[in-house]
Amino acid sequence: MKVAVLDITGKDTGRQVELSSDVFGIEPNNHAIYLDVKQYLANQRQGTHKSKERAEIAGSTRKIKKQKGTGTARAGSIKSGVFRGGGRMFGPRPRDYSFKLNKNLKRLARKSALSIQANDKNLVVIEDFNFESPKTKNFVDVLKALEIETKKSLFVLSNENANVYLSSRNLKKAKVVKASEINTYGVLNANKVVITESSLEGINTNLSK
Template identity: 45%
Template sequence: MELRILDIKGNFTDKKVEFDENIFFKRSYDHSVYLEIKRFLSSQRQGTHKSKERGELSGSTRKLHRQKGTGGSRKGDIKNPIFRGGGRVFGPRPRKYLTKLNKRTKSSVRKFIIEQKLIQNQIKIIEDIEFNIPKTKFFLGILNSIKLKNKKLLMVLGEENKNLYLSSRNLKCFKLLNVNELDCFSLLNFPSIVFTENSIKKIHEFLSI
């Protein structure tokens, strides 16, 4: 498989990137993708939820009325869970939602998603973008040139670019990541992905695992 590199005006250059089809899995990793996305989303949860139980409420422990002879049901103190404002039974407690997944499985999922994006022509490669100063208008012009303006888009850089980050941070439906920060959820969540030229070497490493 071969992809030609675009310049910032959206025109094809003479440079190209080749992907060896022999390194493709040629089989489905759907269940592994499910496990990795579930792990990622679970790790985003803070797990700080907490409700007060009966023993944690402040209030009197006096018995509301005598046990027998009133014609009503038996009652304990005012913190009883059956009363409004009483303690909650089996309420949520702080916990960690982290789950473990092997590094090899994570790498396989990332490789599988990138391969599927390549097969579906959802990946473009563009020359390295250099900004002297942050300029959102100029960056929107680049997106318009490659016909991805106002579309849900993930851009992956080979190295940190502060001016590019400042130029794009206010855009909706756009995410900028360093290649070392690339996660499977972002790869799957964005229908269109743009790799810069300096990130291709690292992407080849992902696919060669």
């Protein structure tokens, strides 16, 4: 699949790049995508939720009423979860939600995500660019030139670029990552995936193993 290379003003440079069919042209595997996205979202969870159980509630330990003869249910502690102010029964406890996935499955999921975006014409290749200093306005100008200022976008760079990253940090709908940091959720969550020309090699290397 050949794609035109644009500059940061949105104009066609007259050059084209060949997208690897092994990365951008495979038959998407929906189950691999599901598992990789599920893992990503699970890893975002802090898992610090906690409610007090009856053993952690401050209160009297005396038996609140006699065992028999009241005509109601037996009750031994005011801290029981059936009473107001008592501990919560089977409440949440701190836990780790993360789980592991096979590396090959994760590669398949990411290739599937890129293939979906490429097939839907949501993938743009641009020349490498840099800013002299970190300015949000510079990044907004790039978004406007590419006509994606109102859309969620993912910019993929070959290497870490502090000026470009800092320029995008205040924009909620734009995200900048390195080629080695691509994940399935980020690719599919974006309306447009903007890939710099030099990062294509890194993507192919990381996902073709």
